Structure formats: structure tokens, C-alpha cells
Amino acid sequence: MADEVRGVIAPGKNEPVRVETIVIPDPGPGEAVVRVLTCGVCHTDLHYKQGGITDEFPFLLGHEAAGTVESVGEGVTEVAPGDFVVLNWRAVCGRCRACLRGRPQYCFSTHNAGQRMTLTDGTELTPALGIGAFAEKTLVAAGQCTKVDPEVSPAAAGLLGCGVMAGIGASINTGGVGRGDSVAVIGCGGVGGAAVMGARLAGAARIIAVDIDPRKLETATRLGATHTVDASGTDPVEAIRELTGGFGADVVIEAVGRPETYRQAFYARDLAGTVVLVGVPTPEMRIELPLLDVFGRGGALKSSWYGDCLPSRDFPMLVDLFRQGRLDLDAFVTETVGLGDVEAAFDRMHAGDVLRSVVVL
Template structure:
């Protein structure tokens, strides 16, 4: 058992606090990781706002990279000193998805069995089973993916959630390939990562859509060939005009609202693919789209879970591309902050001032 500093959300909508928490020694299949960097993701804000569940207090933070400190009994895939990116898809190997050869959809992912606590013994709920706004955290060994130790922790950790979600939405879920046209609606961290993923995959035209010119500028710098300000222009008409009147082959909704989903649906070419990667709130309903249009336009309507990634496959490959200079993860790091700056980082994220604030320890 050891005590470390960490960011805790004690109640719905209450400002987060930096507190001392207790980390158990790792049990069978568990690992203690010394966190080096952790990105501030919108999902953490959802936890703080009570938008995920009401299992307060939460130990926030999940987009993280760090060094394995100690391992529990039976752990063989990592050892002390390994540089790892943490993930929330620790594949079980024996669920319905895993048994049919689709571990990227694993339905029974692993988390640590023991609980981290406040000093009074109150159990903490770690965000996405990770809880990495902390000097150290306890996770399942399967949540640790070993990558090139020469990578910057601040950049590498972003693969743990938002950047992987966007890249994967394009490459894995949307199957973007050479010569395809892509439109990305919403150009925050996830949307810009979808732009990067589309570029990596060889898309011929990448149309970035947002209501904020700053975000459109970010998307342009990261590989968008065209931008559309949907506050000033009908995005469906603009996307069609930029694609010969047909619509894009793949449209990625990185916002997750009924209105953006409807735009994405009608901005596709016939037999095109719509990928929903933006996370809706529980109260949102599907837009009023006539069923004959669903049938008549054909194609595929998909949801992308974590970019449909397989961490053991995707993280090392993407870090290799980063080390080769072909994937600019550093461009997503808008600022480096401390644990005490997380609450103000939520505010900057809410206002769209940053792609990612990253806590560096």
C-alpha cells in the first residue's frame, strides 16, 4: 500500500480536488504504473458532471502513459521499467467477440480487482477503469500496452483514448482507403484525429466541418483539404458540392448530436458509410429520418467504440509512425499542465481553446 496525489471528483458538478489516495500493492494480474503524462479528455468532464454514472467519488484521468513500477502474480506481458500506454480495452480472450476472432470488440474487458481509496477508506471509481490523474495508478496488466520508450509520454498517452478514437474511426471503422472522400463533422481532438487518420489512409479529399474557425484551422494544418464553417453554410450542400454533387464516401460524426448525425447521414454518397464516434448524452434521440431514406441511400451506419482499436496491434504501430515522423502526435498537445490545473483545463476544453491539455508528472 502506498499514498500518492491524485485528482478526485467527489460530487456532481463540484470542482475537482487534488487529494491523497491509497494505492494497493498489485494482486494477481495487476500492475502499478507510475504515470508520466495524462491527457484531459471530455469523458473525464462527463464523469465530473455525472453524465456517465453516479458512482462518486471518481478518480479521473485515462489518456495516459507511464512506467510499470510493480507487477502482481502471474503477470508476464509487462515487467518493471516498461514504458506503456494505458488502455480501457484489456481484451479478455474468451467472450463472444474474442471467440469469433474479433477482440477489438471485446465485451468483457478487464480492470483491476482491488480498489484504490481515499485515506478514509472510501473506494474510488477510476475513470474508464484507469484513473490516471495521479502520480501512480493500479490497473489490470492487460490495460498496459508496451511501446517504444523513446516516445514522448505526453504524446503517446493520447493514444489511450481521444486520438485513437478518431484515428480508428477513420481507419478501422470507416475503412477509409486510397482515393476515398471523407467528411469529418466536429474538429476537436477526436475529429482532428479522424482527419489525420484519413490522411494516413490515403483519402483523396478530406472535408473538415465545424462552427469554430480555430478548429477548422487546426484541421487544415493536420491534413484537411477543405473546410466548411457550418454556422455560415449548409454542410450537406457544401460537402456535396466539394464531391461532384454526390456526397462523401465516408462521413464521420465526431460531435454526437441528432443534428450532426442527420447532416452526416445526408452528406454521404449512395452506399456511403456514416461513422458515429462523438458520444451522445443519454437523453438524445435519433433524428427524424424517413426509413425509406435509410433503405434508399444504402451503405452502412456504424458506431465506433474506441476507434474499434486493438491496443496490442494499434498502439505500437502508431507509435512507430510517430517516431518515423509520419504521425504528428505532438500537434495534439496544446499545453502541458500539472494536477492542480485540471479544473481550469476543463474550462478551456469546454470553450474549445485547446486540442488537448496534458498533465505531466
């Protein structure tokens, strides 16, 4: 029998979000209903609200979530009611050409729930990243549920569902940061801070945090940065070169998603170095680079989609590191808020006042 719960929707482009009654259908084949415990407030949700992802309003926002499985549909074997899970937006298909080549982290056919959640008047909702977790319950594909150790706090575990995984994965999975490497991270919000932490986990010798906000640079230092650059008054390219013997960093991670910061990342890397774009650009953004510079510098220009993660592999591993005291996920939780506080949380995030606000249900 369908259930009615409270959820946060974005009704139209740049309109304030509001709490509405959401209808959650019973799970069908391959689906699961999850009772949401926590959900982080991520920039991607703000992009949805601003119309920067698609125009399929209204959106049911929220995707960086942890919760417990309440019910499952026919044929579901990977999770069962009562399981503690982190929700993910890479439910791999197992059949596409990437999966069949043993690269499921690049799955070309990730899937979501087949049924739609609605408002009480029948209006269909588009769940953010196929999840929609600013709600007391949500309907997802069972493959979007990743079981993790239930002893971890939901507020910390849920952040693995997007921003923290994206940043750590940008360093470790996409960037291939190794022992002794030099790494620069441009943009030290939630994703950039996680990239700093990932570089530290990988054994980087020099980790340079770049931002225009001193508060974010201070946080990046706590997360593992060995050097900081205030780009509001310093040329970050020259500063990174100076800190790396004049050469540039082995890996530069761009966690802003803007053409000007991408150019900085491109020119701040060493010859044959790697640039990783993990910041999310908007559709109208364009970049122009001299093709000779692209050719002459060698190396690699990579994009990191979800930190090139495989949730079934990476989420449990990172939770284990958290429980061992080697990964301070709690450091990313600036505040906890309620469902009715999401609009204000967006404002604080946009102003740079928080690393992560987490909705607790």
C-alpha cells in the same frame, strides 16, 4: 504495502474537481501499478464529472496516459517493472465470443483491476474508464498496459490511450477509409482532428473538415484536411455535396455526438456511403430519421467504440509512424499543466481554446 499519492477526484455531479490523497494497494493477481508520467485532459473525463457516464461518484479522473510499470501482481507476464506503457481501456479477455471468433477489438468482457483505489478514509473511488490516471500512480489490470517504444515522448504517446486512437481508428478501422476516398469529418476537436489525420494516413483524396470554430478548422488543415466548411454560416450538408460532385462523401465521421450533427452526417454521405459515430452522446439524446431514407440510401451506419482498436496491435504501430515522422502526435499537445490545473483545463477545453491539455507529473 499500500502507497499514498496525489490524485484528482470528481466528488459529485458538476462539483469542482480537487486534488486528494489516494491510496494505491499493492497489485494483486493480474494487476499492475503504473507510475503515471502524463495524462491528457479528455472530454470523457468532463462527462464523468458532469454525471453523464454513471453516478458512481467519487471518480478518480484521467485515462489518456503513459507511464512506467512500477510493480506487478502474481501471474503477470505481459509487462514487467520498468516497462514504458500506454494505458488502455480495452484489456481483452481472450475468452468471450468476439475473442474466440478472432475479433478481440470487439471484446465483450474487457477487464479492469479487481481491487479498488480509495481515499485515506476508505471511500472507494471509481476510476475513469477503469484507469484513473490523474494521479501520480494508478492500479490497473496488467492487460491495460501496452508496451511501446520508450524513445517516444510520454505526452505524445499517452494521447493514443483515448482521443487520438478513437479518431484515427474511426477513419481506418471503423470507416474503412481507402485510397482515393472522399471523407468528411464533422467536429474537429481532438477526436475529429485525429480522424482527419487518420483519413490522410489511409490515402483519402478529399478530406473535408466541418466545424463552427475557425480555430479548429485551421488546425484540421494542418492535420491534413484538404477543404474546410464553417458550419456557423453554411449548410454543411450542401457544402459537402458541392465539394464531392453533388454526391456526398464516401465516409462521414461524426465526432460531436449530437442528434443534429448526426443527421447532417447521415445526409452528407454518398449513396451506399458510411456514417461513423465516434462523438459521445449523453444518455437523454434521441434521434429520428425517416426509415425510408435509411433503407433507400443503403450503405452503413456504424458506431466506433475506441476506434475499434486493438491496443496491442495499434498503439505500437502508431508510435512507429510517429517516430518515422508520418504521424505528428505532438500537434495535439496544446499545453502542459499540473494536477492542480485540471479544473481550469476543463474550462479551456469547453471553450475550444485547446486541442489537448496534458497533465505532466
